[in-house]
Amino acid sequence: HRDALADHLRPDPQERPDADRPAETLLRLLTGAWTTQALAAFARLGLPDAMDPYTATGTRELARRTATRPENLATLLRYLTMLGVVAENPEDTTDAEGTQQTGDTGDTGKEESFRLTRLGALLRADSPDTMRPLALMYAGPFYRSFAALDHTVRTGQPAFDHLFGENHFDHFARDPELADLFDRSMAASSRMFQPLPAHPVITTAAQASAPRTVVDVAGGNGELLGRILTAHPGLRGTLLERPHAVEAARRSLDAAGCGDRCDYRSGDFADVPHGGDVYVLSRILHDWDDDRCREILRHCARAMPAHADLLIIERLLPADGAPSLATAWDLHMMCNVGGRERRAEHYARLLADAGLELLDHTPLPLEAYVLHARKAR
Structure with a gap:
């Protein structure tokens, strides 16, 4: 039960090492937008569906399955490892002639491989409890509107209306794809x-x-x-x-x-x-x-x-x-x-x-x- 053990060993957020270092704490908070987009990219690229929750897969094979670049994919997956969405399992990538392969091996000399965690599995498109539509919605129109949050605080008017020129119900109703995504995002919280x-x-x-x-x-x-x-x-x-x-x-x-x-x-x-x-x-x-x-x-x-x-x-x-x-x-x-x-x-x-x-x-x-x-x- 690796996921359960990882949850048990994960430090209490109130006791993290940088708790008494406000600059480091603020930097971590400021990267929240990166987290939203990393999760959405993970979902859009079909990575949750290409990964296995029990067996780790190398980045080159994952890149082949998802039509992505192994080096860039490894960078994204390392970030998602910090979030607990995937788990990393290093593997030796020395070929049959003893030559060390390169490209997505980082500094370890080994190809990085990853498996899906229980958390990441919630972003699979075929999961009965999928939260994939929420990831796409929060990284899409709602992500854009939050960039104008200060307008709402100043004026009391919704930032969404300010950016899109109409309220979000009317905006989604006029766009069948957005309307469908919104309905599916609401259903994604159906648990x-x-x-x-x-x-x-x-x-x-x-x-x-x-x-x-x-x-x-x-x-x-x-x-x-x-x-x-x-x-x-x-x-x-x-x-x-x-x-x-x-x-x-x-x-x-x-x-x-x-x-x-x-x-x-x-x-x-x-x-x-x-x-x-x-x-x-x-x-x-x-x-x-x-x-x-x-x-x-x-x-x-x-x-x-x-x-x-x-x-x-x-x-x-x-x-x-x-x-x-x-x-x-x-x-x-x-x-x-x-x-x-x-x-x-x-x-x-x-x-x-x-x-x-x-x-x-x-x-x-x-x-x-x-x-x-x-x-x-």
Whole structure:
């Protein structure tokens, strides 16, 4: 279990050797942009798919498989070794006549060879839990917008809008390739959905004597709804999305074998279908400011029967300021869509303003939470 051992032996970031040397620490932080692009290049070049997690492969063979230059490839892979994405295994490259080969051997006289780690395997295109689309998205349009983060901090306007002349939802909708990449990048974080089919609200609906309907509001390509319907064959689903996303969801849910139990609605938040039993808002509210969130929640409240439940999936800002993915995404949402992450009590206030009551919130993978709300009594 080499990966587990490496994780165990890796120094605590708070105790790294340069912790008391601020200049070195700052230099490491400033190379974060290099990390983003190195991971994206690794994915774009198809290296994760060309590598084996158990057997190391020499750089010349990897270069042949990926149409890259061995010397430059070795430089990239050495950097990724520092990140734990690949692991290095030196191999002797002396040929049959005893002549030392050169080109990608560095100073060791041996060809460098690498194997894929469990971390790097998440960037394989064929992995069921692939995060490759996220790497491409964060190194693409969102990477460009972060270069104008100071504009957002000065003006309050999203840097994405400033650079591209329109908000990112409209921008992606007009570009089929970007729209597809965005949908796949959202699905790439779907491991946070794994516990949701077993949520008490969902299981109670599934056990009802009469068929119950789960309404996924702005449900993207149907990844979450598909998981719920697959786990509970007695449930029906309704997905509300923009027209281009509805078609992608239809294909996805048909492929999952549950498309025949799903209805599709093209529209906006004002078109939330009435009469559902469970309503889902997954990673929607963090896209918007408080006023727009209240409006979205009011649309949901008007559509919900008295018995209906609302499940909201979001990351929550920590109350104690502890390190959190939500803090990073708070910056991302501000820069790219003008939205924000929030604490649980903040969501409770927004729900109350819409006539809804927050009952509880429980943790999900990837530092997300599911918030359960109903109409206020």
